[in-house]
Amino acid sequence: MARKDHRKEGMTLLRKKQKLSFWVNLICLLGLHAEAQQLPKKLIVDKLDLHLADPSMIPRVFDETHLEYHQISNVNWPDYPYRPDVKFRIAYSDFGILLHFKVVEQSVRAKTSLDNGPVWEDSCVEFFIQPDSSNDLYYNLEFNCIGKLLIESGTPGNRTFAGPNVLANVKRWSSLGTQPFEERKGPVNWELAAVIPYSTFFKHTIERLDGKVVKANFYKCGDKLAVPHFISWSPIALQEPQFHAPSFFGYLQFGYD
CATH class of the missing domain: 1.20.5 (Single alpha-helices involved in coiled-coils or other helix-helix interfaces)
Structure with missing residues (x-):
């Protein structure tokens, strides 16, 4: 055996x-x-001790202060897999919020020539923010690649357009200029910067943001580009493309505790 x-x-x-x-x-x-x-994204927004009125100066100022870029890279819907290279920087001051986007994409479009027009159909970057956790009101600021701007406030499905004075007070700069154009095949690099005064949030009275934590998200889309896409900074767990989803906003902490 x-x-x-x-x-x-x-x-x-x-x-x-x-x-x-x-x-x-x-x-x-x-x-x-x-x-x-x-998980929702979180970031700390640095405060800059300055009053910057010219948005074209924002990229240089951000470079000099070594502000960090944050990627907008979440592809939330498999039917729209294209992911352009998109990043943003954000800061704030006693006078408002400062934003800078950098985009590299395979084509670019800017047919919307008026504020509060359908900028989301063009090459578009977006900033949604809920400045007060005590209510459900949030704002969507949507910029096409030539700086045309759509602003609304309210809750999902119940939105109010900002008036012309509010829109005019948001100063914008684009590396592609301000004139509309048909879709251009790329690859294309472009930048957009904006100075957003606190008066932009027209359903709130905001004098300062020091120490506040608010909900927000950042997006890049292009609904009518040859290759439509819908990407976000903080992920969205919904079946269909939808940016008006405050339950999936991330968090911005303004300054340090």
Whole structure:
């Protein structure tokens, strides 16, 4: 009768346990990674001690103060997989919020020539913000690549357009100028900067943001480009493309505690 090699059997069992442990750990790590991908984003917004009225100066000022870029890179809907290279920087002052977007995409379009027009159909960057957690009102600021701007306030499905004075007070600069054009095939690089005074938030009275934590999200879209796309800074877990989703906003902390 043949003798069993218990040492060999033990080694085989150990290898099986090691393999099982490896796969269990890998599955756990993948699960944690997937969960992390769905967590709302958070960032600290630095304060700048200046009154900047000219938006074309924002990129240089941000460079000099070494402000960090943040990627808008969440592809939330598999039917729209294209992801242009989009990043933004944000700061604030005693007078308002300062924004700078940088975009590289395979084509660019700017047919909307008026404020409060359908800028989302063009190459468009967007900033949504809920400045007061005590109510559900939020604002959407949507800029096409030549600086035409749409502003609304309210709740999902119940929006109010900003008036001409509010729009005029948001100063904008675009590296592509201000004249509309048909879609241009790329690749194309462009930048947009904006000075957003606190009066922009016309359903609120905001004098300062120091120490506040507010909900917000940043987007890039192009509904009528040759390759439509819908990407976000903070992820959105909905079935269809929808940016008016405050339950999926991330968080901005203005200044340090």
